[in-house]
Amino acid sequence: MNSGSLECLSTVATKIVPTHEAHVKLLTEYESLYSQSIDESDLFWLEQAKTLDWTVPPTICCKYNWDTSKGEIEHSWFEDGQINISYNCLDRHLQNGRQDKLAILWQGEGEEEKGQLTYKELYEQVCKFANVLKSRGIGKGDRVCIYLPMIPEAAIVMLACTRIGAIHSVVFGGFSSEALSYRIQDCQAKILITANVSLRGGKKIPLKQMGDIAVESSPSIESVIVVQRTKDLCEMGPKDFWYHEEMDRQLPDCPITSMNAEDPFCILYTSGSTGKPKGIVHTQGGYLLHASLSHKYIFDLQEGDIYWCTADVGWVTGHSYVVYGPLANGSTTLMFEGIPTYPDAGRFWQIIDEYKVTIFYTAPTVIRSLIARGSCGPELYDLTSLRILASVGEPINPEVWLWFYEKVGRSRCPVIDTWWQTETGGIMIAPIPNAHILKPGSASRPFLGIEPVVVRSDGTQCNSTEGGALCVTKPWPGIMRTIWGDKDRFVQTYFSEYKNLYFSGDGARQDEEGDFWLKGRMDDVVNISGHRIGTAEVESAFVSHMAVAEAAVVPIEDEIKGQALHAYLILKTPFKKGLELELDLHQHIRKEIGPIAAVKVIEFVEELPKTRSGKIMRRILKKIASGQLQDLGDLSTLANPQIIKSLLL
Helix, strand or coil: CCHHHHHHHHHHHHCCCCCCCCCCCCHHHHHHHHHHHHHCHHHHHHHHHHHCCEEECCCCCEEEEEECCCCEEEEEECCCCEECHHHHHHHHHHHCCCCCCEEEEEECCCCCCEEEEEHHHHHHHHHHHHHHHHHCCCCCCCEEEEECCCCHHHHHHHHHHHHHCCEEEECCCCCCHHHHHHHHHHHCCCEEEEECCEEECCEEECHHHHHHHHHHCCCCCCEEEEECCCCCCCCCCCCEEEHHHHHHCCCCCCCCCCEECCCEEEEEEECCCCCCCEEEEEEHHHHHHHHHHHHHHHCCCCCCCEEEECCCCCCHHHHHHHHHHHHHCCCEEEEECCCCCCCCCCHHHHHHHHHCCCEEEECHHHHHHHHHHCCCCHHHCCCCCCCEEEECCCCCCHHHHHHHHHHHCCCCCCEEECECCHHHCCCCECCCCCCCCCCCCCCECECCCCCEEEECCCCCECCCCCCEEEEECCCCCCCCCEECCCHHHHHHHHHCCCCCCEEEEEEEEECCCCCEEEEEEHHHEEEECCEEEEHHHHHHHHHCCCCEEEEEEEEEEECCCEEEEEEEEEECCCCCCCHHHHHHHHHHHHHHCCHHHCEEEEEECCCCCEECCCCECHHHHHHHHCCCCCCCCCCCCECCCCHHHHHHC
16 A cells, blocks of 8 residues: 555545534644643643542542662552542432433344343442342452353443452453463452353353362352353352342342542453463552543543444453443443354444444454455445444554445544553553544554653664654553562563563554554564564565455574564465465565565464454464474463464474
8 A cells, every 4th residue: 555545545534524522623632632641740630530420539640659770660540539430330320310321232142132221220230239249248359250251240240349349350251261260369269250151153151160160279269159141051059159049139229338549449361471361450540530531532432322342341441441431431332242253244234233333443353354254244234323443452454444444434434543451451542533643554642641652672762763662651540550469570571671661562663743553562573684574564464465364473583584484374265375375475575565574484274373352372373383382371361272283283
């Protein structure tokens, strides 16, 4: 794609006229807000904190000490404030006229399975389950492990925990019993909330059975609450209790527990290159403010919106942009239990039309998988309800951005590419609709209060267009506080690489206009004959070829060049692997990037190893390509563990 077509597209995207009063209408408005958030940070954030309801309003904003030379990393937000997350997501909406507004729309895997809860109904369900937890001895600071499908009960249980001050740890409902057991033991959870089964892609996953195996090796678990998702039988022991029976015994009212803004509210586990997942700890006040404010501005949220984020609540995206951000803002959030390709590849488009979705937030890997399917494309559906499209999880390459913009948004909906992490709590870099020029492949500008910087290996700031490490210069409200039970690992992982900076682990560059372009993980940057090449850039070039649906590129050792590239490719239907196609792909990469990006190995595969949230696990591919088969690291987050065997053949 040439620069001229990008410029043309950007101009079209910024001239979309909203049918409402946008929260930020011009670039100058964004620049003014952003300047306030940086130059008058305390005043700005204490004013923004008033968008939440506090039992004790804060007078102290941010306090921090980032002295990496001494290993002293401390930060806090609103430390003298008292708040309750459940109250902000529910109670206050009963008092501002939203009690009968739909809070949650639910679409089950089966087309006939539907549900909905108004804010009043959700409040009553949350209060009932909060009382269930209290009846089982759960109180402030106790850990609750949630192992559920994508059903309304998942949100109910999460909000019930926040109502009484319990700390929840949500584990994706497809994890193995071994992965679940580790997480339970690490946080010493006292209670497990699960379901008899989970439905996914036409299959039944025996959640309760896997939960039982995990509980056997988890002595901290005192009781298990089981949601009856289907009529399928499951074994019930002396510690096990049915969700519906427990709920029937409770009253629909439960007083809130006032929490200090710095009290932990959740533990979210994220895997690394070692065998131990990291328990990321988020706290009450700063997290909720970051999630709600970013949700409002970045999606230009309006009162009548039907908002759909396709993430599972087992991941941070599900926490911040399915449950807490949307509900704190009093919006209608759609929860979907199924997968995008079941019963066919038109499932997402059918749901958008049925529910008149206005804001659609999904992952580039999902979009690519739908492009690869070919049939049941968005052109077969109306989709006129859409006004905002957004992506999350990894850099979106320009070709996929354009397909999303043209085919799904019909060249009228801005595509909002968001960059953030489990550790950041909320979106860090993203364009704001109507205010920013949209550049396919760019995450655009930092969100309010975020000061990112791109640095070289020696910590000095990169010049314009020069790639380097993406860091952040000071804390923001949603930043993680620590790793559960391992402060040393927290400091070592995020603050040891660069002096007095938070290191994201991602590479990036800024263009002349100040927009950020993500280049993928830093360990995915390859040094070929002295030239640094981001594997994400090579992957994007592969996907721009008409035959390639998905690509994952990893570095391998090379005797002459130091490093070379090994590409794993999934082909679109009806293309077939063969020498002629392989040679054509080699030439395509040379043309798109240059001879320095010559790929040493091209391997055609049917599937790539992914987490259940859809991220490609490139570190596994890297080890397989390098022959390091004895230590593949943490495999607990793999959506399909069987893929490893096929890759080793």
